[in-house]
Amino acid sequence: MKKRVISIVLSTLMAATVLAGCGGGGSATPDAGSSTADTAAAPAVEEAKPDENGVYQADGYTYGTKFYSDEPVTYTMFFNDNDAYPIQDSWYAEGGIFDAITKATNVKLDLTVVNNADYSDKVSLAINSGETPMIIPKIYDETPYVSGGGVVPVSDYTQYMPNYTGFYNDYNMKADVDTLLQEDGKYYRLPGLKETALQDYTFLLRKDIFDAAGYKVEDLEKDWTWDDFADVLIGVKKYMVDQGMVGENDYIWSDRWCGADSGYGSGGCLLNLISNSYGIYTSWSATGGRNGGGDLYFDTAADEFKLSATSDAYKEYMNVVQKLVSNKILDPETWSQQDSTADNKFYTGKTALLMTNRAQTTAQVEGLESQLGKGNFEVYRCVIPKGTTNFQAENSRLECGLMVSKSALDDLGEADFIKMMRFIDWLWYSKEGLTLTKWGIEGEDGTYTVDADGHYALNPGYYCGGLSIAQTSDDQEDMRLKYGFACGNFMYSGTTDLLTSNFSEDLQAFYDRQNSYRELKPLDPVVALSEDDKEQMNLWATPLFDTENTWTLKFAMGQADVNADWDTYVAEVEAQNAQNVLDMYNNYYKGTN
Amino acid sequence: MAKKNVDDAPMASRMIISKGYRTFTVINDIFMVIICLVMLYPFLYLVAQSFSSTEAIVAGKVGIVPVGFSVETYKYVLTSNVFLPDYLNTVIYAVIGTVSALILSCLLAYPLSKKELRGNKIVGPFIIFTMYFAGGMIPNYILMTSLGLKDTVAAFILPGVISTYYVILMRSFFESVPAELEEAGEIDGLSKFGAFLHVALPMSKPIIATMTLFYLVQYWNNWFDAFLYLDTPTKWPVAYYLRTLISTSSSSAEDAGEAMTIAANIKSCAMVLTAAPIICVYPFIQKYFVQGMMLGGVKG
16 A cells, blocks of 8 residues: 555655646747747848948947947857966956956947856856856857757848848858858857967977987978978987987977867877868867768769778878887877976987977977977977878868857847847957957057058067966066957957968068968868757767777877788778768768668 | 783783784885885975075976075065965965855854754755755856855855765764763753753864865865856965966967966975965864764764
8 A cells, every 4th residue: 555655645746746747848939939939020230331431330339440338238258268377357447358348339248257167067057047147258169059949040130231241252261161051951059260370389399409400390391291390310320329419218299289178089280280181070170060070081983982091091191190209209108198208308408309280389488498498499390291282271261159048149239139139240350340359459558559551460569378478587578468358259260461460570470481381271061950960960979989099099109000900990990980970971971861 | 929810911912912013014114105205205306496496497407406496486486476476375365265155154053963852854855955966057156146246255155164074974973972961061041052052062172174275275275166256356365376377288289388387386386385375284183083084974
């Protein structure tokens, strides 16, 4: 009897729970539907005509080359807080970035501050719980949030964004932006738009050592292949051993962005750089985006997608990696160590090269100075070697971007939502907005000035690590630390002139060489899978990539031989539904899905 | 003169300690010393790093003794405008949280320990149920937001204020308090609550000390609830600051280039300062801790 009572109680509870769940869902669905219907039924916003200055007037605000709200308005926004320049009270105060934005637009940004390391988790949590701020910047992959309906298809509103559409048209961004299209033919992230793709990651070489070993990098870098590069490094090591700088069994190259901190168990940045020059994708470029088909490259001649991991190019590229490891050039610890360990080896002169990017070079040079002393070394940012192609790794003119939450549309109503989109358009896409967030306030009393030739320069009281503008005297302040300008939440877009406006002569010279010696790889065709197929693709692709990564690291550490073990490796990869992944992708591409 | 009874002689003096046992004891001692060293080494290494110069750490010269001794790192961390305010937040949260948790846990555990109380058999399983079936992160997040608690101190303190496991331990302990003593108190005029306050509680010092330590450590180390519910940086506890220091890796491959390396001595210094209070408190509570755990555990 007792058991029967318990079972009845439990059954009732379970049924009530299920019904409660259904009830909640039921009420949510009509809400979502009704809001969509409301949106559709809302009167169309009448588009104003621009005046002679390209400025539009709308109800209660001006926009165009300038945005200004007649009434003060507040928009909520996520803020990605970086440990290197944590947000300060001074950013809100007179002269700070948020004060400057408010003065320029009459818009106050109400921030939800999240640490960089937790940012994607917090965004995911907030979107999934429907409690997200209106503007969500610094997003690299919007795909996980599309199906939940928590974010707005921003492509529906770009007609209200004159700066965005102007840039889009002026620089023919269609092919790039089309890579963001989802199955419904819309995109959900407003990407950073760049006039041209700039290869950020490259190597910082100890030029003094290379010169002394008899290798003129300036002459070699134009046409050197990875194989040539390996031979050069073998020669450099011989010199270092002869000079007693390292031992016969020491490695002269131990790199960052490949191990515990940011390698993600796939070889990180280095394997990404090498594989891209062989026309395939591994590591960083295989992990993100492209609807789970990250490892697939497009073979133009065959007009179909192919698997990077089992291609001939993979074998060639891995042979180079194995050559570097077997000749004790490239340290196998590269794939497991922390970035700071790699840095320390370079700073103390144990290694002769290290990967760098625009954000790290200044710190790396300072690290060398602290250990070796100023003037006791010379560094050179070299052009990445070629593989079987002459392509540089970075070919996308898109940067990370921002999403807009569905709750913003619901809360503001369409007219005010469009006003917010115009604010976004000004701040993230207009030259004035981008210059403000990058350089700060113009003028003698501000943070920067522009000379007659259009050259930007910080005022004497400031330097900026984030813009690679080094400190030259003790009484200078870091503009980014003090005021928040040049932070990663705003400045993704721009013309090449604006993007390179802070580059030193040395850096500008590097890009001149890079652009002259290497080419941009054409973009792969766009494939947008349905929700169900995306799910299926993830189920197949996860074990497939795990297998590939395991073997790739075995090869890279010298624990397996890419030639001797090739058949076993290919068989293992193919056993992980590789053909299914390929078929699904190619069927979509050919429209036969 | 009374005849000495050999049966009264201490057991140890009658025990024949064999050579094998002696060898075992020596090996056991050596093994335990090694274990201690293994446990101590990381902490000594942290302390050494925190007092060493950056150059010495970069050059890999630091072991368990500081190289290039300097207290500059401590000065830097203690004068930063983040560490001390966050530290103060942690102290406030830990004190308020621990006191609240102890009061509420005691008030819940004591009635549960009274088997004769009506409804006990129904309420008890409901509480235990929450140990196995939690609401989940997103429902909790929605709950906190709906209650208007997001970005408030309450959002950080309330979720941890009742731990089912600790309540069960306390209940077991309270069950061991002789009912006769409480009845005697009641005969002398104490109410039920008075018996709890003046008889049961004073006899439960070991479990209260143990729970104090548990709850204190729980609040001291908690960064996750701060990550979930606290949006304003000035409200963050020091554990979250520490997490941001240690977690230098970024959340995505594309973003990795911007992630900065925080100097090892700053990380070590922050870790030492954060762990120090708990390490200082532990020896004083340890005797209660062992006693409380044994009693609570065995009776449970």
